Each structure stands twice: as C-alpha cells, then as structure tokens.
Amino acid sequence: MTNHRICLLPGDGIGPEVIKQAARVLQVLKLDLTFEQGEIGFGAYQKLGSPLPEETLSKIRSADATLFGAVTTPPNIPGYFSPIIRLRQTLDLYANLRPCQSLPHSASRPGINLIVVRENTEDLYSGVERVEDNGNRAISEMIITRKASEKIIRKAFDLAAASGYKKVTVVHKANVLRETCGLFRRIALEIAPQYPNLQMEEMLVDTCAMELVRDPGQFEVIVTTNLFGDILSDEASMLVGGLGVAYSGNIGSEAAVFEPVHGSAPKLAGLHKANPIATLLSAVLMLEYLDEFEQANRLRQAVMETIRLGQVTEDLGGNLSTEQVTESIINKL
Ligand code: NAI
Ligand code: MG
Numbered sequence: 001m002t003n004h005r006i007c008l009l010p011g012d013g014i015g016p017e018v019i020k021q022a023a024r025v026l027q028v029l030k031l032d033l034t035f036e037q038g039e040i041g042f043g044a045y046q047k048l049g050s051p052l053p054e055e056t057l058s059k060i061r062s063a064d065a066t067l068f069g070a071v072t073t074p075p076n077i078p079g080y081f082s083p084i085i086r087l088r089q090t091l092d093l094y095a096n097l098r099p100c101q102s103l104p105h106s107a108s109r110p111g112i113n114l115i116v117v118r119e120n121t122e123d124l125y126s127g128v129e130r131v132e133d134n135g136n137r138a139i140s141e142m143i144i145t146r147k148a149s150e151k152i153i154r155k156a157f158d159l160a161a162a163s164g165y166k167k168v169t170v171v172h173k174a175n176v177l178r179e180t181c182g183l184f185r186r187i188a189l190e191i192a193p194q195y196p197n198l199q200m201e202e203m204l205v206d207t208c209a210m211e212l213v214r215d216p217g218q219f220e221v222i223v224t225t226n227l228f229g230d231i232l233s234d235e236a237s238m239l240v241g242g243l244g245v246a247y248s249g250n251i252g253s254e255a256a257v258f259e260p261v262h263g264s265a266p267k268l269a270g271l272h273k274a275n276p277i278a279t280l281l282s283a284v285l286m287l288e289y290l291d292e293f294e295q296a297n298r299l300r301q302a303v304m305e306t307i308r309l310g311q312v313t314e315d316l317g318g319n320l321s322t323e324q325v326t327e328s329i330i331n332k333l
Pocket of ligand 2: 230231234
C-alpha cells in the first residue's frame, strides 16, 4: 500500500468542523495515510501574524495532497490578503476543477454530469488594481497569457479524453473582450485539432449562464478563464443541491489543494449544521488524484447512499447534524 502524506488546513468558521469529518472518514478507508495539520486564514493571522504562514506553505509543498476547509475574510485590515488566492498563485495551482453531477435527492436536477475547468491564476484576479482621480475611477486589469491559457486548455482536453467525455465547451466573451478573451479563444482553436476524438464548441459566457439553467445536460467539460469559471461553477452547483455539496480541486504541477466551494459560513459555525458532503466529495477528488480509485469510489458510493436515504443536513432537506451525516457515511463503509 502506498503511503500518502495529507496536509489538512481547517481554516475558520465551519472549516474546522468539515475538515474534522473528512479526517474521520479518511481514517476508515483502506489506505495508508499520514496526516499533518496547517494554519490558514483569519485565525492564523490573529495567532501568527499572517493568513498564510510560511510554515503552512512548506507543509503543503511537502505533502502529496492537501485538503482545505474554508477561511473568513475579515473587514478592511490593511495588508491582509486572501490566503487561498495567494496559495493558488504562489504554488501555481493553475487548474481549478469543479465537477457537478446529479445527486439522488429532490433538489437536484437529473441528467447532469459536467466539470468546469477554471483557469486559476490570472484574469481579473491577478491582483493588479489601482484607483485614480482621487478614488473616483477604479481599475482592475484583466490579464490573460498564452502560457496559462495553453496549460488550462490542454488540461481540459486531457481530462476529457481520460474521463470518457466527448465534448469540450470553450467559454469566453471574445466578441467584446477582443484582446483577452480573443487570445484565450485563439489558443483553444489551435489546441483542439490535436484531440481529433473530442468535439470542441465555443460559447459566449452569457449564453452559457443561460444554457446551464435551460439544459445543463448538454454540457460535458467547460473550460474558461478565472472569473467566468468562478461564477459559472457556483451557478452549476445550484443545479444539484448548492454549496453544501459543491467540491473542487486546485491542481498544479507540484502541489494540489482540494476544497469545498463554500466559504466559512460564520452563521452556521458551532451549530453542527454544516453539510460535510462538499468536503467529503473534495476528499474523493483528492483520492482520485492520488490514484486511489477504488477507495475513492467506495467513499463516493457511501456518500450517494446517504443522500439517497435522506440522511442529510438541513440544507438538503434533512434533520441530521454534521456529525450524524458523517456517522451515516462511516456505517456504509
Ligand atoms: P459561504 O459559502 O460561507 O455561505 C453562503 C451560504 O451557504 C450561507 O447561507 C451558508 O450558510 C451556506 N453554506 C455554506 N456552506 C455550507 C455548508 N457546508 N452546509 C450548509 N450550508 C452552507 O459564503 P459567504 O457567506 O458569502 O461568506 C462567508 C465567509 O466565507 C466570508 O468571510 C467569505 O469571504 C468567506 N469565503 C471563503 C471562501 C473560501 O475559503 N474558499 C469561499 C467563499 C467565501
Ligand atoms: Mg466562488
């Protein structure tokens, strides 16, 4: 059995609650895992003076994979930065994978099996911002590079080929953002012919937002730039049950960080109401990344069975606590 070193980053709010559930479940699987824990977020800032201490970065670098909970953004602290955005940029976690599949409960629409492959390091999230005219004119730069676009588009086509998908939808707004989205689009048109077994289609982002609601079953792999991917993946998550089940992975060539899409939900913290499933499905994605497909599948099946039986938290219409959902899943393992 291969040993895997897992770095756990609980963070703030409900982050520690959901990461604790994931650790409980991972220990029940037939795996040889070694856990390490790191500090991140507002709590880390208060304790250690940084939301992303150097020690945490080196723990992530030396782990085989990292599972992250969520962090709270404090109001207006000069010099404070978003540790997750910094993490994605520092470790070049260039691909954000956000799968979205129909789930066996009434709040999920049927027939959905798509994945949003979102560029994760540039675009309007590059952090190049300034104000002019005494604060009356604000500018954020949208930066798109050939290098990052090639990497993410290739990742999307490779993933489609490896996962048995037939179609890649390239989402952009090149009719208006001619330079930035135009470059992204041109690169997609260059790369697509190298994958003759996959169909490439293009879609404008506003059309895509509409089509996701109208007929989500038409989509397989969606590849897009950072901001569009952020919004479209949150939208897609609502088609199958919302933030309590939305999961993701940030993949780079030297590190990978898996996380629920939701934030720290401060209003839920301490109430035992946080849905742990988004984090558990993030753990499934992490196990697949570690080539532990059999145990990943076991965990996915146990989660699906728990949802099917309605043994879920309030957000999915159930009345179980965070811990009870975990116990229900562990029983099925
Ligand atoms: P949020 O995702 O924390 O909460 C949005 C809504 O979803 C709330 O109604 C919340 O109760 C519900 N929700 C979230 N996770 C849930 C779960 N596991 N089970 C059941 N319900 C759940 O987003 P919000 O309220 O906009 O932000 C709260 C804090 O989280 C802010 O400080 C924000 O900056 C931060 N945030 C952090 C993220 C991260 O760490 N990656 C991502 C998004 C927000
Ligand atoms: Mg988001």
